[in-house]
Amino acid sequence: MPKHDSILQTPRARVKHLGTARAGTRDLWEIRLTSFALLPLTVGFVAIVAMLAKSDLAEARALLGAPIPAMIMVLFVLASIWHMAVGLRSVIVDYIRHQHMRELALMANLCFAIGVGLVCTYSVMRLSFIQ
Amino acid sequence: MAEANSSPLPIEQRRPLSPHVQIYRWSATMAMSILHRVTGVALYAGTLLLTVYLVTAAGGGVAFAQVSRFFGSALGQVILFGYTFALMLHVCGGLRHAVWEAARGFDPVSRNLLAWSSLIGAVVLTALVWAGAAML
Numbered sequence: 001m002p003k004h005d006s007i008l009q010t011p012r013a014r015v016k017h018l019g020t021a022r023a024g025t026r027d028l029w030e031i032r033l034t035s036f037a038l039l040p041l042t043v044g045f046v047a048i049v050a051m052l053a054k055s056d057l058a059e060a061r062a063l064l065g066a067p068i069p070a071m072i073m074v075l076f077v078l079a080s081i082w083h084m085a086v087g088l089r090s091v092i093v094d095y096i097r098h099q100h101m102r103e104l105a106l107m108a109n110l111c112f113a114i115g116v117g118l119v120c121t122y123s124v125m126r127l128s129f130i131q
Numbered sequence: 132m133a134e135a136n137s138s139p140l141p142i143e144q145r146r147p148l149s150p151h152v153q154i155y156r157w158s159a160t161m162a163m164s165i166l167h168r169v170t171g172v173a174l175y176a177g178t179l180l181l182t183v184y185l186v187t188a189a190g191g192g193v194a195f196a197q198v199s200r201f202f203g204s205a206l207g208q209v210i211l212f213g214y215t216f217a218l219m220l221h222v223c224g225g226l227r228h229a230v231w232e233a234a235r236g237f238d239p240v241s242r243n244l245l246a247w248s249s250l251i252g253a254v255v256l257t258a259l260v261w262a263g264a265a266m267l
Contacts, residue, residue, distance in 0.1 A: 009139070032232070038225075053267070057188070057195050057199075077181070080178065081178070084174065087171050091168065091171075116178050120178075123186050124189075
């Protein structure tokens, strides 16, 4: 808790930004939705990575640039970053009690997830369209 | 938890806090629950492995060769094996939660069975993935 907290603080002020009961089920729904989508996508992802294991650059580029693997890869990445951003947000609000640190961590979480999503999607698109 | 004394209220007005993990005897469900969160965070960091691979594959040349050599090295293989196991454990944990969300498997026998089978399932799936990758 920040230092300026006192007995004068209202109960509402003390729990502000900590999440509400009404919004709580949204996280559950998003995690459930994305994990459902990720089940088949993970099978595809693991199959692609297994095929990439012994590939040289030319083979890797050909595989990742092919339509079906590229689409599986992009969908896997997008579902993953959504899933992991919501998941880590709950870890952050559970463990980081200092308000400013928590807000920084929440911002970093979102920036990391969006960054990973953008870079991975751009790379796969590039392999698909610019060989 | 850690900052239990930071409450502005006098001690007699504070609400009781729940005891945390260190007070309980370990059970299979508790261990798998904690491992689910730990593997989730590990997989979060692990997305960087995929990012680096895709970027260098798209960029090509020397960087890709270096990344491939790292993934092929002993350390790289250990990291990839750990990533595979974390992924499989998290997937099995997700399936376990799917059973619970259907409001089934809460009795002591079923929940222990679910916890153990998700661990064994993850071990088996990891072995299958690596055996499959080796045969390709």
